[in-house]
Amino acid sequence: MRKFRFRLQPVLQFREQKEEQALLAHSRAQREYLDRVEELNRTNSLLEESFTVCNEGPMRLENQFHLQLWRERLINDRDCRREDVARAGEKLERCRMEALEARHQRMILQKLKEKQLQAHILEANRADQKEVDEQGLRLFWCRRN
Template sequence: MARFKFQLEPVLLQRSTKEEAAEQALALACNEYNNRCEILNYTKRRLEEALILDEENIDVFENMHLDLYREFLSKKIISQEKDVNDAANALEHSRQAAVQARQERQAIEKLKEKHLRIHKREEEAKEQKLVDELALYSHFRSTE
């Protein structure tokens, strides 16, 4: 039986490499998104803690500093929410790129499987032809 050689094997390898790179980029984007969410949640918790503080037991300057701190945290939360949205967009873009790379690789793999099936059918047909010829020769020899 002749060995199967897929002509597009280098393309399949390149597509597999591209898919792996896209999956790694997706993992990095996911980590970045999770980190941004954790930072945002931490800042929100700090703001909640600052809002809970008892303002009656502090003097005017401490109250002023506390108000400035709350304002700073509010602005920081707005900035971090924008960062989270940007990270979410990057994550979605990476996810789409990974899906696209997977589909491209699978298309080449399906083509390879199709070529392999054709190759096997051709080999089976050659083998059957050889068996038929051998049977015909043995039949003619036995009748002589």
């Protein structure tokens, strides 16, 4: 019997590569998202620290002015970082969907390959059984004559 050959093997390999690339893009997007969240948390903690400093006691007027400017800067940074986190989250979701779609496309071809392999094995088994049956019949007729 001939060896099994999946004619769409190059397409399956291409889809496997595409899935790997999508998974890498997803992991990079996830890392970027986590970095952005960490930056936002760091900015929030600095902002909270700036509010606890004023509770420690009276401050000079110029220190209060600098503290107010610092808070405004941190609030602006916090808003920018929130936008960055939102964009990174959208990118992460998009990459996740692309990775899922690439996996789905690969799985379709993988299932087709498995079905064709099972059909090939079944055909080979039938051919072997037919050959055994024919040999048995020949042997039977040879002994009978």
